[in-house]
Amino acid sequence: MTIIKLAPKRAFKTPVNAQTITPDAFQEKTMSEIAELHVWEGNRRRKLGELFHISEEKTAGSESLRIEVSGDLRKVRWIGAKMTTGEIIINGDVGMHLGEEMEGGKITVNGNAEAWLGSMMHGGTIEVKGNAGDYVASAYRGSTRGMNGGKIIIHGNVGNDAGNAMRKGVIIVHGNAGQFAGVNMHDGAILIKGNCEGRMGADMHGGKIVVCGHVKSVLPSFTIEAVRKRVKFEGEPVEGPFYLFLGDLNTKGKGKLFIAKNPNQHLSFYEKLL
Amino acid sequence: MTVVSNVTCPVCGSLCDDIELVVENNRIVKVRNACAVGEAKFLGFADPHHRRVKPLIRKNGELVEASLDEAIRRSAEILAEACYPLLYGWSSTSTEAIRVGLELAEEVGGVADNTSTVCHGPSILSIQNVGIPTCTLGQIRHRADLVIYWGSNPWNAHPRHLERYTTFTEGRFQKSIWIRYLTKLQGLIGRKKAERAAELVSPRKEAMPQTEKVEGLPPPLKAEERKMIVVDVRKTRSAEIADYFLQVKPNMDYELLQAFRMAIHDRELDVDEVAGVPVELIEEVADVMLKCRFGMLFFGLGLTMTSAKIRNIDAAISLVRELNERTKFTIMPMRGHFNVTGANVVFTWQTGYPYAVDFSQGFPRYNPGETSAVDILARGDLDAALIVASDPVPHFPKKAVENLVKNPLIVIDPQVTPTSFMADVVIPSAFVGIETGGTAYRMDHVPLPLKKVVEPPETCLPDEVILRRILKEVRRLKGMRTA
Numbered sequence: 001m002t003i004i005k006l007a008p009k010r011a012f013k014t015p016v017n018a019q020t021i022t023p024d025a026f027q028e029k030t031m032s033e034i035a036e037l038h039v040w041e042g043n044r045r046r047k048l049g050e051l052f053h054i055s056e057e058k059t060a061g062s063e064s065l066r067i068e069v070s071g072d073l074r075k076v077r078w079i080g081a082k083m084t085t086g087e088i089i090i091n092g093d094v095g096m097h098l099g100e101e102m103e104g105g106k107i108t109v110n111g112n113a114e115a116w117l118g119s120m121m122h123g124g125t126i127e128v129k130g131n132a133g134d135y136v137a138s139a140y141r142g143s144t145r146g147m148n149g150g151k152i153i154i155h156g157n158v159g160n161d162a163g164n165a166m167r168k169g170v171i172i173v174h175g176n177a178g179q180f181a182g183v184n185m186h187d188g189a190i191l192i193k194g195n196c197e198g199r200m201g202a203d204m205h206g207g208k209i210v211v212c213g214h215v216k217s218v219l220p221s222f223t224i225e226a227v228r229k230r231v232k233f234e235g236e237p238v239e240g241p242f243y244l245f246l247g248d249l250n251t252k253g254k255g256k257l258f259i260a261k262n263p264n265q266h267l268s269f270y271e272k273l274l
Numbered sequence: 275m276t277v278v279s280n281v282t283c284p285v286c287g288s289l290c291d292d293i294e295l296v297v298e299n300n301r302i303v304k305v306r307n308a309c310a311v312g313e314a315k316f317l318g319f320a321d322p323h324h325r326r327v328k329p330l331i332r333k334n335g336e337l338v339e340a341s342l343d344e345a346i347r348r349s350a351e352i353l354a355e356a357c358y359p360l361l362y363g364w365s366s367t368s369t370e371a372i373r374v375g376l377e378l379a380e381e382v383g384g385v386a387d388n389t390s391t392v393c394h395g396p397s398i399l400s401i402q403n404v405g406i407p408t409c410t411l412g413q414i415r416h417r418a419d420l421v422i423y424w425g426s427n428p429w430n431a432h433p434r435h436l437e438r439y440t441t442f443t444e445g446r447f448q449k450s451i452w453i454r455y456l457t458k459l460q461g462l463i464g465r466k467k468a469e470r471a472a473e474l475v476s477p478r479k480e481a482m483p484q485t486e487k488v489e490g491l492p493p494p495l496k497a498e499e500r501k502m503i504v505v506d507v508r509k510t511r512s513a514e515i516a517d518y519f520l521q522v523k524p525n526m527d528y529e530l531l532q533a534f535r536m537a538i539h540d541r542e543l544d545v546d547e548v549a550g551v552p553v554e555l556i557e558e559v560a561d562v563m564l565k566c567r568f569g570m571l572f573f574g575l576g577l578t579m580t581s582a583k584i585r586n587i588d589a590a591i592s593l594v595r596e597l598n599e600r601t602k603f604t605i606m607p608m609r610g611h612f613n614v615t616g617a618n619v620v621f622t623w624q625t626g627y628p629y630a631v632d633f634s635q636g637f638p639r640y641n642p643g644e645t646s647a648v649d650i651l652a653r654g655d656l657d658a659a660l661i662v663a664s665d666p667v668p669h670f671p672k673k674a675v676e677n678l679v680k681n682p683l684i685v686i687d688p689q690v691t692p693t694s695f696m697a698d699v700v701i702p703s704a705f706v707g708i709e710t711g712g713t714a715y716r717m718d719h720v721p722l723p724l725k726k727v728v729e730p731p732e733t734c735l736p737d738e739v740i741l742r743r744i745l746k747e748v749r750r751l752k753g754m755r756t757a
Contacts, residue, residue: 013357013358013654013655013657014358014655014656014657015358015634015655040634040635041357042356042357042358042383043356043357043358043382043383043384043633043634043635043636044357075653075655115643115644116641116644134643135643140641141399141641141642142402142403179581180582183585199528199582199585202528202532202585203588203592217529219532220532220533220536220543220544220545220548221532221533221535222544223542223544224544248532249536249541250532250535250536250539250592270544273544
């Protein structure tokens, strides 16, 4: 395996557009060729080697490529954008648009990630050990096509609008989620193990959202369907019991919203309608 | 003494264009037809306490007077050297100046953003998501028989909006409800007088029997004539004028809008009340919406800047779209600054995007949340800023302001503002719409000419001229750098 290690030479003040930090761009390139790749620092065009220390390490085993980026990368955006193969490991907090439109491979973040993580991704896996910002796996402004495949696992919390206009794929959040998880979603599945600030599945057309923690309320455009003992998520059972809501009726949607019963006693009045 | 008529008022998005000004010795001495806010601006704009006439440059930590050429040269140097400058403001200047500003933003590879980023930015995002069924204010004046103000208080924020375009205007097909309102007001005054008299006779609180709250909607809403509904979190002055006031719990407008969408399709709700409003009432108001011949929904910052933001507007526009399946209904944002609509229009025709446009990579890119002014400032991404006709220091979050003043700051503004005190270069300009002409866009996207009524001080040039000179200087410096 080839491991290419990058570390910022200095702290960045302005945003750095690092779309070239992907295994696809690094593949079959020498170290000097990699250092010549272009990145943008604000409105200045720079070479990768000007901004990052780059080193190479070869280990026995497969011929795959792994990129390890370490340091304060909060201003570095678009790492792993459109990647199709290989692996990226980020040690530290990373900026926006990580893994945008990625099609394959794996990204692991040992830190926090900012907004638009895995936006409009088609395939591959992103795992964040810390928290993620708003618009995880979402569609861009004006687009109705969000995440279209792949898997995102967040061990911490996520912000608002996770899985906006999602079409396919899986999002698992071990912590809490903000508002509007799965807004406008068409298909795919979202599991939130913590609490959710509410308005889950607003205007959803299809797909599945499971919330294991507390929610403030359910939107008036959802209707109660049943109480289920457990729900299957990616083939594995998640123990309940869960209230099953259907909606969003405003979009004539057939989405399924599972809300854990025990932490949400304030929703018990819905049971009268069953 | 001369009388200048048909002047457009450069204060709010209503852009009243029937103002008459009496000018004597290059001073405005009398204002006719304007509201209190407009009159205060026309009469008080030249007050030396609020007006700056000399350019300033910060030297050794202090702002000192400088020549215009020196201020322009220093501004150009700051912008040409910057890696990620922010060019913010634009909503209180003319479209001609905004056009030059965008050329400058492209030349210096910066981010151009206008004040809609902190007011109706979410509305624009929603319009891109959902579309917008709208019309001009003239159509509303003549035809609208149901006017809803949601999260906006026109009586205070757009004082002549009711009188010129909606409820109190005499349209060709719709009569004003002015007399109905006066009758209601007289009734209220009479009742208060009676209460006071009763208290004097027998000073007990229960002297006057309280009227029982009437269940359901008041009779005017069932009538054929023009009707007005206000939805807000508190009973504002506009709400007192309205035929019906619907009080929504703070930050729960989204739920209420979604409930209305359910109600107009006769879908059953599983709950008894939504956002503090009983479901029966929601159904009754939904019936009023469906039975009107031409409805209009005006929404303000009570909808765009509360919880759910763009989703509120998504829901409001979707509601209007669905109402159009049964009747005629339109929607319009209540824009604040007099040319904020113009800023969006010029940004769109020049770059393809209405605000938060990033030119750093040589082409326009747009992603509010990332390229919008408050977010750039809060993260501290910028390394210089140019503020034109705006005052972010007292209005932006503390962290954003800290990052704004930490970096070189240029201010072009005719007024003495807190932002100008924190700047490194201050260039005073002429008041647009009073001392210099131009074009501005009304909230319904109708362009109106702004008039030059009095001569500006010699040292105050129009924003457009100042920006053009900075642009020329930047190009000269960049040419030198490339060479």
